[in-house]
Amino acid sequence: MATEPLAPGVWGVVATPFTESTQDVDVASLAKLVGHYRRIGVAGLTVLGVFGEAARLSTAEKRAVLEVVVDSVDLPIVVGASSTSTAPAIEEVELATDVVGDQLAGAMVQVNTPDPDLLANQLDAVHAATGAGLVVQDYPLVTGVSISPVNLAAAVEQVESAVAIKAEAPPTPPAIATLTARTGVPVFGGLGGVGLLDELAAGSAGAMTGFSFPEGLQACVNAWWRGGYQAALEAYLRYLPLVNFEAQARIGLAIRKEALRRRGLISDSGVRTPAPGMPETLDKQLDRHLAAVESMEN
Amino acid sequence: MATEPLAPGVWGVVATPFTESTQDVDVASLAKLVGHYRRIGVAGLTVLGVFGEAARLSTAEKRAVLEVVVDSVDLPIVVGASSTSTAPAIEEVELATDVVGDQLAGAMVQVNTPDPDLLANQLDAVHAATGAGLVVQDYPLVTGVSISPVNLAAAVEQVESAVAIKAEAPPTPPAIATLTARTGVPVFGGLGGVGLLDELAAGSAGAMTGFSFPEGLQACVNAWWRGGYQAALEAYLRYLPLVNFEAQARIGLAIRKEALRRRGLISDSGVRTPAPGMPETLDKQLDRHLAAVESMEN
């Protein structure tokens, strides 16, 4: 296991597809989905994140998901840990190191306190127990914990194990500007790509997020590297309406899985309860957005 | 005063500009700003809303703002009431009816309870005391009150005074679909226009929101009426990156006022404390977005 900074670019945050009949992990769909990510050339994959519904999987299911991904692709892999406490987070990361082995690019752990020293202790404890490089995820909507960008930077600067920060505390562009100015680790945006252009302008290393057309995230990041703002804007425009559509509160996960299904990348779009499914009233609009993206792609 | 449904289209939510030196209401800038709205042909204006920083103005300042707007333009005007309680909301609406008179298209009152019957009582009480038509604003981020779309519709259906609903409880597209299916009043989207395309598809009557280029909201709505999804998409694309940039949590108001300043529509971009100003780290990106919108406009 390396503790090297994550490669810049787009890290695909992998959904966990379920079978329609039993809501079990759909191994075949998962393999197909990550195969698509490999084909389009993402920098790596993030598995068992929020978009992967990790908090709704049993340990055996988490293990199965990791095994399928590792068996399917040879990409670098970040594995999410859902817990905000040390011992269960270590347990999650140990599962990741056990199954993913040398393919593990980092374990993603949660900011669990606004205090930079306590957070550094948490990161040190997880790393000491597992040896894994750490992606520090700042996602207050999920954890209920808010840390200032200055304090987050102070925590990350204290530890050697941090390989990336995933910045998902809005407003992310000024947070990313602060984090990149104060730390040496790459900072990735998330939140479905709603602020991708502005996060790149603020110094982000790319995107690590769920979006049904990860090709759009790649087009934007690659264009940014090649031609800066104007090129990235032109590359991303066609995707932005769908990005915003998918970023809807609470139902975004269901919309994205349905979009993946309509693209033929997974077989069923079910999400585990009590998460709501995609409202029927959005059915036609999703078709319109998908058709628009596809027509503009040609 | 009429209690007729609001006209469809774009209602400009008016910022309250302050003078740089004293942070007093900048009467000249306000007149210039609403003059711009009139020139571009908005359906009406919304004054003293959240984007107008109404909750940070004294009663005398609110009166002054209304007087300037009424003296400057002959557009229909919606006036916001910030309070979630009956007596102070009535007091705010009375100020509106007093100053705005026949130009008053509606008083915007807040959803203050999840209970449809109690909400109907609130609307009835405000209308009975003031005679004003009511725009029912559902904005849980500001009020802390969450109501289901079904219950909001049930409340609105009980009263005769509702002239519109302003739907700002994400996810807004399915909420608007429910509200338009169950009530006979026009429903407007807000939230800076982030979901405008999807809100129109869900049946919204238009947009009532702050955005530094209201021309973009108009272009989208008009294109929707003329040509549906595809036309609206094409009209709105050029504005979407700036829409998302301005919609950043907590700092969106400051960004929009700075954008208005750079467009020459107001003299200073100050917001009243304790609201934060626009972070310096966003300075260049705002210029890029404004230049991109303007270059694409030609």
Add this chain to the structure above:
Amino acid sequence: MATEPLAPGVWGVVATPFTESTQDVDVASLAKLVGHYRRIGVAGLTVLGVFGEAARLSTAEKRAVLEVVVDSVDLPIVVGASSTSTAPAIEEVELATDVVGDQLAGAMVQVNTPDPDLLANQLDAVHAATGAGLVVQDYPLVTGVSISPVNLAAAVEQVESAVAIKAEAPPTPPAIATLTARTGVPVFGGLGGVGLLDELAAGSAGAMTGFSFPEGLQACVNAWWRGGYQAALEAYLRYLPLVNFEAQARIGLAIRKEALRRRGLISDSGVRTPAPGMPETLDKQLDRHLAAVESMEN
């Protein structure tokens, strides 16, 4: 107007009674209620606080409440300002200085930011505009703003106008210990007296809170001064079950008004919507608690 520290002891937080038929301010009940406070010898009164339902009163009603209180008793008076913004808070304090005049012991303003310097600016602005001494209320449940005790102390230390702190951010005992160690102003507990013993032990100057038997708060504080913990404990025990009963979330205000009604201090226990009334299921238990307090008093 003085800007001297508030006198230690019990400050009665005055409910605003309404008439049963019209829900108007019940002037006679209000006069009777504050007369009771004067008779039992409280240090002063706090009017137009949260327990006074100030946020649900019109300006005319607030003025009427203040006039009745001033006409009825010659006690020092603290007047609450509900707004978290500068200009409307100043407007509220100006009403207080206008009506209450020399009887005004302080205007109670809200902590509106976690930033100590911004908070100091807010306090300075309100004082500069009104001349009033300020009671700084830290009540995150109502304002949504959380400040650390260290930062609250830092703000208060920067200003000369603070005459007291009202500490209502749980856990209050350690917060009060910090505030009294770092500032020279008296700190009062609130929250219905649930932590009064521990707040006194932490250095509080007394209680400023609504409770249907303010005699109990007085007995506790006086006993503390006279005999310390053991005396205060013995004095307060008989009231604690009722204190806890009245401190119930959301319905506490309704319970307290009903208790005041049963004591004969006000004529009707109605609270303004959308606040809920006392659930019927609590009816007998309130009688039991009141009977227990009264029997132990003899």
Add this chain to the structure above:
Amino acid sequence: MATEPLAPGVWGVVATPFTESTQDVDVASLAKLVGHYRRIGVAGLTVLGVFGEAARLSTAEKRAVLEVVVDSVDLPIVVGASSTSTAPAIEEVELATDVVGDQLAGAMVQVNTPDPDLLANQLDAVHAATGAGLVVQDYPLVTGVSISPVNLAAAVEQVESAVAIKAEAPPTPPAIATLTARTGVPVFGGLGGVGLLDELAAGSAGAMTGFSFPEGLQACVNAWWRGGYQAALEAYLRYLPLVNFEAQARIGLAIRKEALRRRGLISDSGVRTPAPGMPETLDKQLDRHLAAVESMEN
């Protein structure tokens, strides 16, 4: 495994003691602590609840805790499941059935949705997979989920597996009145016993909560059964100041563990990070409260 209603009375919610040096589970202290509970004759024990810091333990540690408890006492045991999702909750309950076997009186699962049908589905799924009787815990402060008492009752009435409800959504007394009127299962109060008198009056079957003197909870409940309100009041008074002291937000767990330590029931009072320890400023007051309880006991 039985799915019979829990026995009424006091269920001791067991803290998880850690060793001072390594913060590992302190097996000897845990055995001593549950031995004390057995000696005083509680109705049963609740292990791996919030007060047991279950969410901060690894699976191996949870198993160890359960093994120690089962080896130490033959009391009926409720085992908490922290997860709000079905699959991981089943995994937690399976651990409980595996280790606790016939001693398992119930598995405590969380309310995870405001929708009664979805909640009934969740309960059915956990029961179908494990066979365990279920204690339905309604604790919005921890889960972030709020359900109305009416909807909670509707969910419980749909399932046969519910053996109790633990009502910890304030205000609990009216909620318990609703739940006991509408369901046939016993309802227990928690929240440190702050509302125990009022919960008993509302029909609760007893208390299931952490408090450093569970003898006080027992005295209250037993007195209630024997002599009603007046007897329970007299029995509980001496404990109420300590009850309120221990119920302080965020630091209550640390205070209780320190009180248990001073009573000689555990060796160290450490709580796992990022939970805060007991503030030093409370040190003497805890001693006073403990001395007062002990002096009054004789």
